[in-house]
Amino acid sequence: MRMIRVSLADDEVMIRAGIAAILTSGAGIEVVSETSDGAEAIEAAKSCRPDVAVLDIRMPVVDGLTAAEEIRRAVPGTRIVMLTTFDEDDYVDRALRIGVSGFLLKASDPRELLIGVRAVVDGAAYLSPRIAQRIIAGLPDRRARRVSAERAVSTLSRRETEVLTLLAHGLSNSDIARRLHLAEGTVKAHVSAILLRLSARNRVQAAIFAYQAGLID
Template sequence: MTDPLRVLLADDDSLIRTAIDAILRPAAGIELIAQVADGRAAVEAAVRHRPDVALLDIQMPVLDGLAALREIRTVAPAVRVVVLTTFGQDDYVAQALHAGAAGFLLKESAAEELEYAVRAAAAGNAYLSPKITRQVLDRLPPAPVRPSEELIKVGMLSDREREVLIRLAQGLSNAEIGRLLFVSEGTVKTHVYHVFAKLGVDNRVQAAMLAQRTGLLDASPA
């Protein structure tokens, strides 16, 4: 029998902790092992409990989520950290990814997205909310250069994988892509996995940026 994924939750808002508890506790194969209300306690709990995944809020007392993320990556590097916040500012996203976050989700994300992000992080993958992907991409200036190496990678994609990449870069979730393309969400997840592997990227933002740099979005459908 496979051991459950062990999750640590750090958020100073008791209502948020209760809501996340309600989402993750009944999820098959996931165990919420500890809940804390500040960043310092999160670091200590990560060292003590060695969870598979830590969910960290950005704004917490004593030690904020970004500082806690950096410490956890130092003292408990095996713990995969997903940043969970009500704020979607680009600087938070960039700092979190640079510090080694395995995911970045807005608290408004759907329940299934939170569960998926936890499982993806535990599996060694990076997951970013589709809304964050779109937000980051919208702030980037048009890329004047189309690197030949990246064009070759895009050329390796099948027609369906290329279509999934375009929709992903437009900020659509896997479920939304599935409805648009008339395929199951599981099929979309498989396509996304293959897209990441062929492009050599770790998350949706990186994939979307590559799609933009190579001009794939220039003639894409709205």
């Protein structure tokens, strides 16, 4: 089994140590760099070329989102997972534009970190359910957005709706293929069609559509 290589950036030493311990407790995951600010995280990603960069949103010198944007540009093969807290919702829209693959709360169950890292490596999006609920609750014109999301989702076929629901649960294409007894190539085609129909930039935005439309409780 190929090891998943992770770089980690958080300016709080004890939190960074705890996250590193959680990551290395998971079979098949190794932490290849630990840094304390965004500038260091960018250089570490360029040097180590990790599979996943786990970044705290708030860091000195260069913040996590700026680091994420530069890492996405310089090392496009590296997936980004952002660590956030409940008072940082304003950052989410920018993160979605950058192409972040996952959002996790620092207060989440440690198992969620392992699940999220493995999910994004497999090409899935991972949005902590508590973050998703917070995002949707905080959106302006929530009712109008729900109606709009429901209307957009209604244009999907039954199979595409099934794929979207599983995608929103954090399943990768291969997991969805196994669950629905489809070829992985067929699932990829469905995901591409879903993103196009919903005008979603990436899987995370598609997952938010699923939450808004009520496909996910």
